[in-house]
Amino acid sequence: MLGLGSTRPIDPLEQEKNNRHQIIPVFAVLVVLAICCFLFTKVHENLGVPSPKKLAQQYGVFIPHIFDREGDVDCELSISSTSKYKSDDERLIFFSGVSVTFLLVYFLPLRFKPGSLAVSFFILVCILYGIQNAALLTAAHILVYFSLHPLFGNRLWQGA
Numbered sequence: 481m482l483g484l485g486s487t488r489p490i491d492p493l494e495q496e497k498n499n500r501h502q503i504i505p506v507f508a509v510l511v512v513l514a515i516c517c518f519l520f521t522k523v524h525e526n527l528g529v530p531s532p533k534k535l536a537q538q539y540g541v542f543i544p545h546i547f548d549r550e551g552d553v554d555c556e557l558s559i560s561s562t563s564k565y566k567s568d569d570e571r572l573i574f575f576s577g578v579s580v581t582f583l584l585v586y587f588l589p590l591r592f593k594p595g596s597l598a599v600s601f602f603i604l605v606c607i608l609y610g611i612q613n614a615a616l617l618t619a620a621h622i623l624v625y626f627s628l629h630p631l632f633g634n635r636l637w638q639g640a
Contacts (some may be wrong), residue, residue, distance in 0.1 A: 492590075499590050506586060513579045519553045521572040570608060577604035 517523050524531050530538070531551030548554040552568065565573065581600040585593050605614040 495590055501587060506583070509582055510579060513575050513582075517572060517575045520555050521568045521575070522550055522552060523572060524552070565608075573607060574604070577607070 519532050531547075532553055533547040533551035536542070536547070546553060550568070555571075577600070581597065581604070584596040584600055588596050602614060602618065605617060609617075
């Protein structure tokens, strides 16, 4: 594996040495994801706190066309391939899945990180889009992978 901006491969010992865990960046990422959940979903109803729209009004912030009917920030992050969940629930599942994926990839030992990223992403896609769409996306990724990486010493488009 090459380091960023380097032509020298990083050896596994150096990777292990750099695999340090610090709680402040983890806390910062989780706070940002929690703020996203608060702003873009109806989680404020479950927590019993005012909606983002009511908080903005309390502090004198009046920006037209920012909030939707429910009082959260209006956005276009919708997952249209499933009718199992409403739009806000889909966003909550998405942000929760990203949080779990981040924690797994950050804290697991180095050898398990790529696998945990792939598995958690696949599970999240299955929940949000369904197994058929997840299988199609996986097949597309495999096709792209094999077309861009060496296969038996050659690339697919180069022939044998």
